[in-house]
Amino acid sequence: MSVSLSGNQLQDKVTQICNDLYAKGQKVSVRIVLSMLPDVSSTSTVHKYYKAWKDELEANQKSLLEKMGFSEEFTRVFMSEITRHATEAERRYREIAEDAKEQSLLAIDDLERAEDRLYKQTALLEQREKQIKEVEAELAQADKSQQAITQELRQQIENLTEQLNESTASNERLRTELAKNELLLESNKELVVSTKTQNSELNDQIKQLNGEVVELSKTITRLESAQESKQELIEELKASKLSVQEQNQQLDRDLRDTQQERSTLQASLSDAKASLSTNTQRLEQAQSEVVELKTNVKQYLETIRHYEGLLSKASNEAG
Known part of the structure; x- marks a missing residue:
């Protein structure tokens, strides 16, 4: 036997099934009740609770027969009708309770999902803020x-320009000296050999300086190209910073939307709690109706006894 209910709970379950079948005029037996209890596999267990229900039913019928003198058929119909009303009231009570429980569970599930979304959005926002700080630090660096x-x-560039100017000035000075030497060559043949030698040296120096000027020009070109690349990198970093700022603004908007959604869900939870309170009141009202129904039955029985007494008294007086 595998039973997940206590003894009192199982008795209530068996009593409910038997009352439903009895109120509908259907056959009530241990095997039928057992087939409607999937968690119970023992016939003897069901039989114990079934017998308790049947003994109570027979006792009530016997009491009506003895106290009121009704026929057995009328008593059975009367008891069936009372059982039907009681079963219907209990069914309404159970439906109200289950509906309230379901609404409460739905509200709790909605709140848990909202809190989970809020947690994920918060984690994402923190991660984005961390990325923004890292990018801003990299950008500043x-x-x-x-x-x-x-x-x-x-x-x-300034140093190379200065060197180029110095080289140009030196070249001009050498050209001037060369011209002077050429003039001296005409007036002083003894200086011809020395002047030619100096002239050759000066030409070599001029060629070397020209080569240096060419190299300096190439170096300036490379530096200017590198400067342009660095400028492009600066522009890209500025664009990246702007994109990060836009993402940050979007994250701020998402956070506000999430907080607003959380407030809405909290309001929904409050509504669900209010609905649960209303359903609890309805449940209490249904229980009051059951008590009132039992009171009415008791009053009916007392009225019947009263009329039986009157009839008995009238019969004795007539005799």
């Missing part, structure tokens, strides 16, 4: 590095 690189490049 990149700006700082870019400023240092730009300053260094500008200094290098």
Whole structure:
């Protein structure tokens, strides 16, 4: 036997099934009741509670027969009708209780899902804020590095420009000296050999300086190209910063929406609790109706006894 109910609960369940069958005029037996209890496999267990229900029914019928003198058929119909009313009232009570319980569970599930969404949104927002801070830190570091690189490049360009100017000035001085030497060559043949030698050296120096100028020009070109690349990187970082700021604004809007949704769900939970309170009152009212029905039955029995007494008295007086 596998029973998950206590003895009192199982007795209530068996009594309910028997009352339903009896009120509908259907056959009531141990096997029928057992077939309607999937958690119970023992016939002897069901028989004990079935016998308790049957003994109570027979006792009530016997009491009506002895006290009122009704026929057995009338007593059976009368008891069936009373059982039907009581069963119907109990069924309404059970439906109200189950409906209230279901609404409460639905409200609790909705609140749990809302809290879970809020938790996930909060975690996502924290992660986004962390990413934004990291990107902003990287951007600040990149700006700082870019400023240092730009300053260094500008200094290098200034140094190279200064060297180029110096080389150009030196070249002009050499050309001037060459011209002077050529003039001296005409007036002083003894200086011809020395002048030619100096001229050749000066030409070599000019060629070397020209080569240096070419290399410096190439270096300036490379530096300018690098400067353009760095400028493009700065623009990309600024665009990335703007995108991050837009994402942050969207996250702020999502957070406000989530908080508003949470407030709505809390209001729904309050409504559900209010509905549960209303259903509890309806349940208490249904129980009061059952008590009132029992009171009315008792009054009917007393009225019947009263009329029986009158009839008995009238019969004795007539005799």
